[in-house]
Amino acid sequence: MRILALAFCFFISGVQAAQYHLVTENFPPLNMTNNGSEYARNQRVTGIATDIVRTLFDTMDLEYRVTLYPDWDRAFNQALDDENVGVYSTFRTSEREERFRWVGPLFDEEWIILAPADSDVSLESIHDLKKYRVGSYEADAISDYLKEKGVPLVTTRGDVLNAMNMRLGKIDLWATSSLSGPFIAERYNMDVKRLLTFNTSQLWLAMNKNANPELIKALNAELGSLKKNGQLETILSQYINE
Structure with a gap:
C-alpha cells in the first residue's frame, strides 16, 4: 500500500508540475473572447466550455494557459501534435477516437x-x-x-x-x-x-494522445464531481436563459 501511495504522489507531482495548453476557436457561447476579437489568451477567453475546463483544471490545481485561435484547424492540429495540449470543444467521432484522450462530455x-x-x-x-x-x-x-x-x-x-x-x-x-x-x-x-x-451530440475536451492515462482518469472523475455538485449547471445558467 505504501508503494502505491508513493506512486500516486509522484503522479500528482508530475501532472501538477506540467503546464497544459488548452486551445479553442471562437464559437460563442461555448468559446469566445470578452472583447470581440478573433484571437485571445488566458483571461480574455471566456464562454461555457472555457469556464468548465478552467474550473476543472483550477479544482485539480493544474497549471495551464488558454489560447483562442481564429482558425479551428490550428487549434485542432496543435492538440494532435503537441504533448500537454488539449482542444475544446470537439465532437468525439469514430475518426478521432484513437487520435486523442478524451475528457467529458463537457455538455450535451x-x-x-x-x-x-x-x-x-x-x-x-x-x-x-x-x-x-x-x-x-x-x-x-x-x-x-x-x-x-x-x-x-x-x-x-x-x-x-x-x-x-x-x-x-x-x-x-x-x-x-x-x-x-x-x-x-x-x-x-x-x-x-x-x-x-x-x-x-456531446462536446468534449480532447487531450493529446500521449497524455498520461491516469491524468485523463483523474480529470474525468473530477468532472463527474462538478456535475454532481451543480457547478456545471451554474456555469450554463450564466450564459443560457431558459
Whole structure:
C-alpha cells in the first residue's frame, strides 16, 4: 500500500508540475473572447466550455494557459501534435477516437434548424431541407452530417456569418446547435424560431494522445464531481436563459 501511495504522489507531482495548453476557436457561447476579437489568451477567453475546463483544471490545481485561435484547424492540429495540449470543444467521432484522450462530455447539445420568426417554412425531416438555402458553419460536424444526408449547404467560416446571412436574406434556414445559434441570434437582436431538431451530440475536451492515462482518469472523475455538485449547471445558467 505504501508503494502505491508513493506512486500516486509522484503522479500528482508530475501532472501538477506540467503546464497544459488548452486551445479553442471562437464559437460563442461555448468559446469566445470578452472583447470581440478573433484571437485571445488566458483571461480574455471566456464562454461555457472555457469556464468548465478552467474550473476543472483550477479544482485539480493544474497549471495551464488558454489560447483562442481564429482558425479551428490550428487549434485542432496543435492538440494532435503537441504533448500537454488539449482542444475544446470537439465532437468525439469514430475518426478521432484513437487520435486523442478524451475528457467529458463537457455538455450535451441538440442540432437544430432555425428560421426567421415570420418564416412560413415547414419541415417534417431533414430531407425537406433540400428545397431551401441552408446556411451552416463549414468546420462543424453539423455540416458534415447534413452533407452526408445529401443536403446542399451555404457554408461560412463562422456561425455569426450565418446569422448575418439570414438577416440579409441570403439563406432561408440556419443549421446550428441549440447552444450557439439562439445565443448568437439574441446577441444580434434577431427574432428566430426552431423548426426542427435533427440530432443530438456531446462536446468534449480532447487531450493529446500521449497524455498520461491516469491524468485523463483523474480529470474525468473530477468532472463527474462538478456535475454532481451543480457547478456545471451554474456555469450554463450564466450564459443560457431558459
